Amino acid sequence: MKIMNRRQRKGREYEMHAGERVLRLVGAAAEYDGQPVSFGELAAFAAKTEEFSNISLKKIKRHVHSLVQAGRLVNAGSFSGTSVGRFLYALPGTKVDVVESRRIVRPHQIVNAAFVELWNERTAEAENEGCLPKPVLTGDINRHLSLQGHKFDDKRTLPNALIHLSQVIDAPIRKVTRPGEHFSAWAPSGIADAELNLSGSFGSDSERIKIAVERACRRLNRAVSKNEVMVEFDSDPSLTLKGAASLSVQLNGEAKEKAYVGGRLVERNFISCIRRAGQTNGKAFYFYGTKEDETQYTGYVLYLNLKLQWEEGCAARQLEEIEGCPLPTVAAGRALLVVSEARKISGALRQVMCTGMLNQETQLEAELLGKDVIAIIDLAEEWIKHKCLANLNLPLKVSSEISGFTSDELLPLVQPFYPAAKKAIDSNKLVGLLAGDIRRIKNPAFRSRFGNNPNEAAQFLFDRTDALLMIAKEWGGLECSLQAMLAIELGNLRDAKFVIPALTSPSFDVRFSAVACLAFLQDLEGNKHLRECLLNDPDPDIRHAAVWAYAFTQQQNYKQLLFKVSKSDINLNVRKFAEDVSEIVYEDLWRL
Amino acid sequence: MNRVMRRTIRVHPGGALVVWSGQSRVGKTTTAGEMIRQLGAVYDPDDPDAFRCVHYQVGEIPDWSGQEQKRGIRSLYHKCIGRLDEGQYRTLPTEALALQLVHGLKRKNIRMLFIDEAGTLSVDAIRGMVLVRDVAENEGWTLSMVFIGMDDLPTKMCSVQQIEKRIHEWCYFQEYSVTDLFKMLQELHPHFASLRLENPDQLEQVQFIHNKFGGVPGEVIPFLTRLDSRTNGNDGLINLTLLKTVYISTQMDKEASIDSVTKSRAPKSKLGNDVPAKKVEKVKKAPKLKRTPIWPIGGNTNENNESKAA
Numbered sequence: 001m002k003i004m005n006r007r008q009r010k011g012r013e014y015e016m017h018a019g020e021r022v023l024r025l026v027g028a029a030a031e032y033d034g035q036p037v038s039f040g041e042l043a044a045f046a047a048k049t050e051e052f053s054n055i056s057l058k059k060i061k062r063h064v065h066s067l068v069q070a071g072r073l074v075n076a077g078s079f080s081g082t083s084v085g086r087f088l089y090a091l092p093g094t095k096v097d098v099v100e101s102r103r104i105v106r107p108h109q110i111v112n113a114a115f116v117e118l119w120n121e122r123t124a125e126a127e128n129e130g131c132l133p134k135p136v137l138t139g140d141i142n143r144h145l146s147l148q149g150h151k152f153d154d155k156r157t158l159p160n161a162l163i164h165l166s167q168v169i170d171a172p173i174r175k176v177t178r179p180g181e182h183f184s185a186w187a188p189s190g191i192a193d194a195e196l197n198l199s200g201s202f203g204s205d206s207e208r209i210k211i212a213v214e215r216a217c218r219r220l221n222r223a224v225s226k227n228e229v230m231v232e233f234d235s236d237p238s239l240t241l242k243g244a245a246s247l248s249v250q251l252n253g254e255a256k257e258k259a260y261v262g263g264r265l266v267e268r269n270f271i272s273c274i275r276r277a278g279q280t281n282g283k284a285f286y287f288y289g290t291k292e293d294e295t296q297y298t299g300y301v302l303y304l305n306l307k308l309q310w311e312e313g314c315a316a317r318q319l320e321e322i323e324g325c326p327l328p329t330v331a332a333g334r335a336l337l338v339v340s341e342a343r344k345i346s347g348a349l350r351q352v353m354c355t356g357m358l359n360q361e362t363q364l365e366a367e368l369l370g371k372d373v374i375a376i377i378d379l380a381e382e383w384i385k386h387k388c389l390a391n392l393n394l395p396l397k398v399s400s401e402i403s404g405f406t407s408d409e410l411l412p413l414v415q416p417f418y419p420a421a422k423k424a425i426d427s428n429k430l431v432g433l434l435a436g437d438i439r440r441i442k443n444p445a446f447r448s449r450f451g452n453n454p455n456e457a458a459q460f461l462f463d464r465t466d467a468l469l470m471i472a473k474e475w476g477g478l479e480c481s482l483q484a485m486l487a488i489e490l491g492n493l494r495d496a497k498f499v500i501p502a503l504t505s506p507s508f509d510v511r512f513s514a515v516a517c518l519a520f521l522q523d524l525e526g527n528k529h530l531r532e533c534l535l536n537d538p539d540p541d542i543r544h545a546a547v548w549a550y551a552f553t554q555q556q557n558y559k560q561l562l563f564k565v566s567k568s569d570i571n572l573n574v575r576k577f578a579e580d581v582s583e584i585v586y587e588d589l590w591r592l
Numbered sequence: 593m594n595r596v597m598r599r600t601i602r603v604h605p606g607g608a609l610v611v612w613s614g615q616s617r618v619g620k621t622t623t624a625g626e627m628i629r630q631l632g633a634v635y636d637p638d639d640p641d642a643f644r645c646v647h648y649q650v651g652e653i654p655d656w657s658g659q660e661q662k663r664g665i666r667s668l669y670h671k672c673i674g675r676l677d678e679g680q681y682r683t684l685p686t687e688a689l690a691l692q693l694v695h696g697l698k699r700k701n702i703r704m705l706f707i708d709e710a711g712t713l714s715v716d717a718i719r720g721m722v723l724v725r726d727v728a729e730n731e732g733w734t735l736s737m738v739f740i741g742m743d744d745l746p747t748k749m750c751s752v753q754q755i756e757k758r759i760h761e762w763c764y765f766q767e768y769s770v771t772d773l774f775k776m777l778q779e780l781h782p783h784f785a786s787l788r789l790e791n792p793d794q795l796e797q798v799q800f801i802h803n804k805f806g807g808v809p810g811e812v813i814p815f816l817t818r819l820d821s822r823t824n825g826n827d828g829l830i831n832l833t834l835l836k837t838v839y840i841s842t843q844m845d846k847e848a849s850i851d852s853v854t855k856s857r858a859p860k861s862k863l864g865n866d867v868p869a870k871k872v873e874k875v876k877k878a879p880k881l882k883r884t885p886i887w888p889i890g891g892n893t894n895e896n897n898e899s900k901a902a
Contacts, residue, residue, distance in 0.1 A: 474679075478691065478692060482673070484677075485692075544699065
């Protein structure tokens with residue numbers, strides 16, 4: 001090529017009309033590629049050809065449009081899903097089809113070639129096995145292309161190319177419609193459905209999971225967990241997942257009610273799909289069906305939740321412990337609590353059973369559980385009647401309200417003692433660290449996990465008394481640990497009304513334990529009685545214990561009261577202990 | 593009883609390990625109960641020298657059952673303080689558990705523990721309990737432990753030097769002599785209160801009871817109850833014959849019931865007839881350990897004088 005200097009080039013440019021140059025560019029590019037070219041390809045061709053390198057992209061774009069409108073260029077077709085342009089341009093009268101193709105550049109051509117290769121493989125395999133060939137799935141072509149090193153920038157290119165290939169005149173492939181299947185399969189246009197093996201061909205992992213969930217639901221006649229779906233995968237090798245994501249992740253993704261499509265969060269509008277039936281003990285349950293089927297499947301999860309609630313309550317163990325509880329009033333409260341909780345569960349269980357939401361097997365299980373619950377209610381009521389609790393002047397009803405800590409509130413309490421929590425900057429990590437050690441209760445104020453208010457964002461709270469007891473037992477000093485040991489007699493009882501009467505018991509041991517219980521309950525009414533006990537109990541050992549307990553409740557002006565005790569108590573040990581406690585900070589109370 | 597109580601109290605100020613042994617029903621548990629009652633009666637919470645005592649019957653902790661020291665400490669904890677958290681029991685080392693227990697004892701002002709049926713404990717469990725006393729000593733807390741058991745307890749305590757050498761006092765509960773038994777009977781029953789030992793007929797009644805029950809108060813008292821039920825409170829009817837009748841009627845029933853059990857367990861012949869019971873081999877009794885008296889028995893010792901005075 002003749003090398004021109006800048007001046008020459010400029011002079012020539014002036015000579016030629018810019019449009020003419022673009023026309024020449026299109027002609028040269030089309031000749032080079034042997035087929036119509038897109039705008040992106042024109043730009044790429046211009047950049048690598050010296051003759052056209054000085055034409056800006058803006059100019060090419062403007063002139064191409066003008067030339068098409070003037071009829072000097074023709075729009076030879078359109079194509080979507082590529083980054084190199086949508087419309088294809090050629091000079092009028094160019095015999096595109098007869099031009100020998102020097103290279104395949106069109107995505108649909110790449111896809112077509114891959115499809116042909118795959119189809120040939122399939123037919124060969126089918127001949128060997130003596131059966132009909134299976135249609136080619138989009139995923140199969142994608143994998144085949146990946147192996148060949150082709151990678152489209154846009155993941156929509158492959159399906160678009162397949163659709164294009166199936167819609168053009170003399171289409172080389174056709175879409176194989178499979179009733180009930182969401183994912184597309186493809187076959188050559190000349191092959192009818194009767195000549196294809198349509199069984200056991202799944203378009204993607206999503207489709208396999210859907211089938212597995214549907215089968216598991218049909219087998220068990222209820223909502224299914226991940227492990228139950230896994231059984232289906234084990235029994236049918238054709239369901240084996242191809243992707244790297246775990247089954248639980250994929251199940252979770254499939255069951256989402258909203259999904260990101262094109263960067264926007266939209267509601268999924270499938271009529272039948274995998275849906276979430278609920279969750280129990282960290283295990284999610286799914287079903288395959290429509291929204292109308294939901295009630296049929298959620299019944300099982302409701303039953304499981306009730307069963308779990310019953311098991312976590314350990315009512316039978318509670319009753320056993322009540323027998324050995326040294327505080328008769330606390331034992332009474334615990335028995336009443338067992339009855340109250342058991343009645344709630346029994347009622348809910350009856351409701352679930354009556355609505356016909358359970359299958360036959362689960363219905364039987366639920367009936368057995370119901371009998372167990374009623375047996376415990378009878379036992380507890382018998383115990384209450386036998387112990388003549390009327391003489392103890394206790395309230396007839398026990399409160400089941402439990403005050404709780406959010407993770408944010410618990411973290412500063414635990415951090416000074418718990419080595420693992422010292423590193424935890426995020427309070428949410430506490431859930432993993434302490435969930436097994438501290439009882440967690442449902443947060444009645446819960447609204448949304450993504451709310452700004454932490455009190456409303458926490459679905460579960462740590463039981464306050466249980467958390468304090470755990471910290472005291474694990475990391476507390478001797479006094480703190482001793483009082484925690486005595487307070488474990490509370491069990492699940494959180495109603496101070498059942499502890500307060502024990503402070504007036506003639507038994508030293510009962511009063512001693514009651515003081516410890518009130519220290520960890522931290523109830524307003526209980527604190528007042530604790531103060532009374534600190535000032536007026538006849539036994540110095542009780543007053544000594546009440547000094548720590550009252551300081552632990554962190555009442556307003558507790559230091560002033562302890563100062564007063566340190567001056568006025570008749571017992572030297574109590575005076576000295578009150579003085580010591582009034583001088584230390586809250587954190588050191590734990591270590592005492 | 594009083595003598596043993598005094599001997600135990602005498603070694604308490606330094607914190608002591610005491611062993612009370614003696615055959616069954618000889619009055620060990622009654623003595624412990626009485627001691628607790630007396631100490632409880634004089635307990636004044638504002639008196640710095642006053643203390644609480646705990647008496648309990650310990651359950652069996654067999655040898656080689658695992659974690660016996662911890663189990664021994666847990667047994668004490670459960671009785672003196674309350675339920676020991678399972679997590680704490682598993683995670684804390686033995687000495688830390690002992691320290692927690694001692695702290696609890698301090699807070700409850702418990703300075704004396706009576707561990708009844710200590711013969712059922714393994715040596716390791718006893719060592720765990722002894723560890724508690726040692727920890728208490730280190731913490732400056734006076735704590736005495738009284739191990740109460742039958743004849744096998746001293747053998748167990750002496751089997752390990754670490755325990756044997758820590759024991760401050762040994763008390764052996766002996767059977768009552770005829771004279772002592774007579775005094776006890778006089779206290780317990782109005783019929784015997786009117787008897788005189790100088791009268792040979794009346795002496796014979798006391799000797800009959802002594803011969804049959806060996807001066808063991810735990811066996812004499814049920815006999816007196818049976819006697820009362822037979823006479824319906826009419827003490828004038830009581831004589832040696834009635835005493836023998838009451839004794840024999842129970843004894844005959846006892847032998848008959850044992851015979852019936854032996855027969856029912858005897859193997860039957862093919863014809864269904866009872867096979868003559870084989871002569872039951874007499875189990876050789878283990879030779880009694882020759883007990884060297886730790887304190888002088890009989891004679892005009894100070895101990896006896898004190899007990900008489902009491």
